[in-house]
Amino acid sequence: MWATKTRTISTLLGQCSRCRYTATNAQFIRPATLAHRQRRAISTPASSPYQILGQTYSRDTYSNTPPAIQSKIDRQLLHHPSHPLSILRNIIESHFSTHTSLTPSSPIVSVWQNFDELGFPPDHPGRSLTDSYYLNKEYMLRTHTSAHEVETYKEGLDRWLISADVYRRDEIDASHYPVFHQMEGTQVWPSNELDTIKDLNAKLEQELAACPLVIEDETTISSTNPYQPTHDPRHAEEITKHLKHSLNSLIFRLFGSQQLEGEPLRVRWIEAFFPFTSPSYEVEVWWNGEWLELLGCGVVQQKTLDQAGKFTYSSLVFSLCLP
Numbered sequence: 333m334w335a336t337k338t339r340t341i342s343t344l345l346g347q348c349s350r351c352r353y354t355a356t357n358a359q360f361i362r363p364a365t366l367a368h369r370q371r372r373a374i375s376t377p378a379s380s381p382y383q384i385l386g387q388t389y390s391r392d393t394y395s396n397t398p399p400a401i402q403s404k405i406d407r408q409l410l411h412h413p414s415h416p417l418s419i420l421r422n423i424i425e426s427h428f429s430t431h432t433s434l435t436p437s438s439p440i441v442s443v444w445q446n447f448d449e450l451g452f453p454p455d456h457p458g459r460s461l462t463d464s465y466y467l468n469k470e471y472m473l474r475t476h477t478s479a480h481e482v483e484t485y486k487e488g489l490d491r492w493l494i495s496a497d498v499y500r501r502d503e504i505d506a507s508h509y510p511v512f513h514q515m516e517g518t519q520v521w522p523s524n525e526l527d528t529i530k531d532l533n534a535k536l537e538q539e540l541a542a543c544p545l546v547i548e549d550e551t552t553i554s555s556t557n558p559y560q561p562t563h564d565p566r567h568a569e570e571i572t573k574h575l576k577h578s579l580n581s582l583i584f585r586l587f588g589s590q591q592l593e594g595e596p597l598r599v600r601w602i603e604a605f606f607p608f609t610s611p612s613y614e615v616e617v618w619w620n621g622e623w624l625e626l627l628g629c630g631v632v633q634q635k636t637l638d639q640a641g642k643f644t645y646s647s648l649v650f651s652l653c654l655p
Contacts, residue, residue, distance in 0.1 A: 397467055436480050439498070440474075450636060456607070493517040494517070530570055540581060547580055600623060604628055613629050615627050
């Protein structure tokens with residue numbers, strides 16, 4: 333299927349910083365919870381293996397997933413028709429109606445899928461036993477929907493959305509819980525279709541101009557947030573524009589109707605860093621008198637696509653943090 337050698341760009345549409353890991357400890361570990369994480373004890377492995385979703389996983393010194401977390405694995409909240417998560421998922425899926433909607437059957441992935449395949453360095457803090465739930469040294473509960481990126485690219489899908497529960501060893505407070513949900517999507521562009529993106533961007537710009545929407549975007553392409561060296565800068569520029577236009581349109585779909593009459597919706601773009609996208613961004617919306625972080629996004633690193641045998645550009649990847 334991947335015999336042709338056309339290059340493709342893939343973009344990642346948005347996750348909040350909780351959803352997409354950053355590169356440094358200072359960025360990844362929130363100061364408010366650092367002390368708790370330093371004090372947190374690691375679970376002592378038991379002799380009996382894990383029995384989860386009909387599969388057996390042996391325990392070792394990495395095993396730290398307690399029964400309280402295991403009990404939440406099969407809730408399937410995204411599939412309860414009247415649940416707010418399901419309602420929100422349906423709105424986003426309808427907005428990206430040409431994308432294939434997917435829900436992985438199990439939250440258990442290999443450590444390779446969750447970290448190594450996406451380019452996380454060996455010393456990344458997200459790998460720590462105090463930050464992630466492990467079944468054993470080889471398997472864990474996914475910490476982000478991106479753990480399924482490469483396998484989904486390998487299926488040959490050019491446009492897809494993934495919705496799933498994800499797991500982090502967070503202290504429980506008003507805005508954190510060890511189980512939450514993400515939604516991620518991507519769009520892959522064969523190089524012979526890239527010229528059409530300009531027309532799509534012009535159409536999206538016209539539609540956004542008609543919306544009561546103020547977009548604050550002072551981001552630039554720079555040494556700290558560059559186009560990838562293997563990508564044609566002209567193509568990367570158009571794909572980055574398409575990423576931004578698509579997400580601005582989605583955000584207006586989600587929040588625009590709730591704005592006070594006569595007040596435009598305000599959206600702010602900020603430069604970010606993620607191990608598997610470049611350029612990368614975070615996006616915020618002005619809501620109830622303060623900036624609310626919604627997501628992180630970017631153009632997928634070509635090496636991620638190369639691992640899937642996808643010799644193209646991938647330009648629309650989003651991973652949105654759901655409550």
